[in-house]
Amino acid sequence: MTERNPSKSRAHSAAQNPFDPNTVKAKVHQYQDGKSESPSRADETADEKPRVVPRSELEWNDLISNRIEEAMRNGAFDNLRNKGKPLPNLRNPHVPADQQMANDLLKNNGLAPQWISDRTSMLHAIELFRVKLAAIALAYQAELADATTPILRNAVRDRWVLQVERWQEEIHTLNQRINVINLQQPIARLEIFKLRLDDELKRVEMNRVL
Numbered sequence: 001m002t003e004r005n006p007s008k009s010r011a012h013s014a015a016q017n018p019f020d021p022n023t024v025k026a027k028v029h030q031y032q033d034g035k036s037e038s039p040s041r042a043d044e045t046a047d048e049k050p051r052v053v054p055r056s057e058l059e060w061n062d063l064i065s066n067r068i069e070e071a072m073r074n075g076a077f078d079n080l081r082n083k084g085k086p087l088p089n090l091r092n093p094h095v096p097a098d099q100q101m102a103n104d105l106l107k108n109n110g111l112a113p114q115w116i117s118d119r120t121s122m123l124h125a126i127e128l129f130r131v132k133l134a135a136i137a138l139a140y141q142a143e144l145a146d147a148t149t150p151i152l153r154n155a156v157r158d159r160w161v162l163q164v165e166r167w168q169e170e171i172h173t174l175n176q177r178i179n180v181i182n183l184q185q186p187i188a189r190l191e192i193f194k195l196r197l198d199d200e201l202k203r204v205e206m207n208r209v210l
Helices: 006-016 021-047 057-073 097-108 114-146 150-184 197-203
Strands: none
Touching: 114 150, 114 197, 150 197
């Protein structure tokens, strides 16, 4: 029969009993040792700046901008790969190979795909239409203000109705072109919105009736 070691038995029971005097004494010493180190930790914490958590999208944007500017000042972007060089040609996996080759040929020759040229031309046509509409509407306002008799004012209003009808026809033609261009565009978010006469008149604070 193997004899049990009394000291080992007491140590084992102390480890199992958290209220054993030896265990409590060891805990007290451990706490005092940790407490003696706490002032230095408190000093380190006092030196640290309080952490501010952004609460809005604007604050997040400011924080990100500040971090980027700080990194730039510290030279974090000084040794970037391909710095000062054109971006590498990134292939769009959704563009067919033949179309990609055609786009590369156009790019190498300083040209743009047809849909880009058509879109630019369409946007220019819309802007020109709006400029002309604003100028004509302003002229009608001035003419109506200068009309001194009901007959003259009615004549201005009648011509205004005819002008509004012409604008409606122009918008119909522009919208047909917009439909064709939107079908050609490979990127949905570049869709050109159709024009509405009432919206265009609101831009110049006018209505269909003068």
